[in-house]
Amino acid sequence: MTSSKSAIYWFRNDLRLTDNPAFALACAGVDCLLPIYTHDEQQDASSYEFARVGIYRKSFLQESLQDLRAQLQQYGSDLFEISGDLTKIFLRLKAELGIERVYCESIVAPEELRQLQVLRGLGIEVIDLWQSSMLDARSLPFAPEKMPDVFTQFRQQVEKQPHQFTKPAATVKSLPPLPKQESLAHSPINHLSPNASVAFIGGETHAQAHLRQYFERRLVDSYKQTRNQLIGIDYSSKFSPWLSQGCISARTIARVIADYEATHGSNEGTYWLWFELLWRDYFRFLHFKYGRKLYVSSGLGNQKSHPLNQEKFERWVTGNTGEPFVDAGMRELRQSGFLSNRMRQIVASYWIYDMQGDWRAGAAWFESQLIDYDVYSNQGNWLYIAGKGTDPRGGRPFNVKKQAKDHDPDGVYQRMWLD
Structure with a gap:
């Protein structure tokens, strides 16, 4: 051949x-x-x-x-x-x-x-x-290299378009045969089965099953109200682990949202789920515009990050900062490979602003630990919190005490991971 x-x-x-x-x-x-x-x-x-x-x-x-x-x-x-x-x-x-x-x-x-x-x-x-995006880069109302920096402006222009997602491609019906490859053999890495607190099983089969049950149970209706909760499997969509490995595409999820709205009507939940997929696209398209600039210490700004203090970093990654809410989050991450979006923002803010940490080290720890690590979203979110990306506010420091009061008023989450 x-x-x-x-x-x-x-x-x-x-x-x-x-x-x-x-x-x-x-x-x-x-x-x-x-x-x-x-x-x-x-x-x-x-x-x-x-x-x-x-x-x-x-x-x-x-x-x-x-x-x-x-x-x-x-x-x-x-x-x-x-x-x-x-x-x-x-x-x-x-x-x-x-x-x-x-x-x-x-x-x-x-x-x-x-x-x-x-x-x-x-x-x-x-x-x-x-x-890998919900919207084809060629269908945007602007060239990706000239996209608006501010997400709100990006979203508003996209929402004026007639199509809110790109139609998924048809699945192949047959595959070409393998070439002769007698010398090749399977060489998978050792299979590991850690005891994760949230049960995610990799693969397209499980991704599609999760997608079906999520919409069949109409969990999307309450997505906006529950997405900032900290405990359980149903408080947010949990599509991110499968999206990160491409076990399911954003376009497939967007199509299911559209089909659901055609049957049940649109609501805040369906819009906000699409809205989060659009955020995911936004961080992807920023790479067309800025590329390697998104990976340097100063990001898109002029000021370099704080230098890395290894002793402080070790306390942060092991959940021994002395701030209970932050420590609970860091221990959940270390012991499960997952963390809610709300807690990701809180622990990132604490590392950058309270501990004066290097945002790149924090991003690298998330890359190591998160089962839903995505290079675009991870980089984008850390830059956003650090004020070195496109955030018009110039950074997102969180008041940890207020966040604990708002999202864990009875201390249930903290006891779960600290006891």
């Missing part, structure tokens, strides 16, 4: 078959297709004294990969996990299989962009497709 008729599909943060345009494009364009997932040892390296990918993220990822592999096998295909240096991985595949074309989704964060530069530098043709 010639290389022009066979290709690799490189799964990245799109571990699904439903609404995956890049994968559909690959299936339509070749005679043989090798689906792979890479565990890049260079991306696993951290500049901090902790693992870049913690046990909860690893466990959720592995479940997602196992589910994807099972789906591919139902089509007569398979998923191959390959660990090592990215350059060596693709040089090996090129040499052993003669494949010189790779299809994948487009990710416009700095490290992910460098990965594609590496592949192209090896003489490999890379066909990458943007597909």
Whole structure:
């Protein structure tokens, strides 16, 4: 089989078959297709004294990969996990299989962009497709590079558009056969099963099941009223773990919202769920405009972050700051791999403003611990809180005592994690 008729599909943060345009494009364009997932040892390296990918993220990822592999096998295909240096991985595949074309989704964060530069530098043709947002970048009322900085202005212009989300792509009906690959073998990372306080199981199958039950139980109706609660599974949508790995697409969720509104009518809950998906898009599109600027100490401003104090940082990450509400949140994160959006803002604010901490270290800890880590949203939210992004207020310091009184007046949450 010639290389022009066979290709690799490189799964990245799109571990699904439903609404995956890049994968559909690959299936339509070749005679043989090798689906792979890479565990890049260079991306696993951290500049901090902790693992870049913690046990909860690893466990959720592995479940997602196992589910994807099972789906591919139902089509007569398979998923191959390959660990090592990215350059060596693709040089090996090129040499052993003669494949010189790779299809994948487009990710416009700095490290992910460098990965594609590496592949192209090896003489490999890379066909990458943007597909992780609710709105197609080409459908925006402005070029992403010239989008409004302030979210409210961004939202108002989007809301004037006739279409509030991009229609999901059709699921492939058949897959090309695998090329001959006798030398390749599955090499999944060790499966871990930590005892998480909130039960999330990775994979598209579980993502779709969660989506169905959420709308069947009409939990969306109360989304706006309950989204800032701290305890339980139903207080917010909990789509973020599956969105982070691409086990489900934002467009699929948006379509379900629209179908639900057509049947039951729109309400505050359905609007605010769409509104949060739009925030997710906003942080993505900011990368088209600012790119690497979003990753430097000063962010989009002129003032660098506070220097990192390792002793203070250790107290923060272990939940030993002496501020009970913050310590409860940090212990939940460390012991479960999850934290409510409200608590994320509170503990981030405390680290930046009360402890005079380096926002980048806080962002790196979230990257390590959160099962729903998303490079765009994590970076965007930390910059927003730190006042180094596009927030017109110039930062979001929180009054922790007031937040505890408002959101944990009886101390139930604090007792849950501190006792």
